[in-house]
Amino acid sequence: MSRWTRQRVAVAIAIAIVAGVMIYMTATGGLSARAIERWLASLGPIAPVLFVAAFVAGALVGLPGMAFVIGARLAFGPWLGFALAYGGGLLAIAVPFVGARALRRRDVPPWRPSNPRLGKLWGQLEARPLVVVIALRLVLWFNSALTYALALSGIRTRDYLLGSAIALAPVVAIATLLSGWLGG
DSSP states (O other), X not given: OOHHHHHHHHHHHHXXXXXXXXXXXXXXXXXXXXXXXXXXXXXXXXHHHHHHHHHHHHHHTTOOHXXXXXXXXXXXXXXXXXXXXXXXXXXXXXXXXXXXXXXXXXXXXXXXXXXXXXXXXXXXXXXXXXXXXXXXXXXXXXXXXXXXXXXXXXXXXXXXXXXXXXXXXXXXXXXXXXXXXXXX
């Protein structure tokens, strides 16, 4: 078995284990808002670090990032919640991007969509990368598919991270503010 195939099998097994644990925890009531709140309280000062790690791990398997943003606000309050949601969100879109870039074979040209409309947008990505990333992240937020598609494109990492940071700041701020109405 080639190294590439072994890596794919390892990733598939890891995803299956995480999905299985989440399904089990949801079915048994271990993944409820109350259970998570008790768990975070029991962790003490390490809770924010574990929250960010969970946010990043969730992004790797395609969990919705906005759920983590709302969870940060409800679990940690408005200020720390915003900081954890924004910082964790940036890590959650950076780690998969860098990981996909590392796994991308060097002899394969950057990905381009076959759809003509998306191809036009991709042309803009090459001409104005920062503006396009900002526009995409303002609409698609923490979308994992977008992260992986951009990782396989020819965009520079700096443009991707800067554009994402600019776009996600107001998104996270608004979500943090609005989710305050849910939990006070």
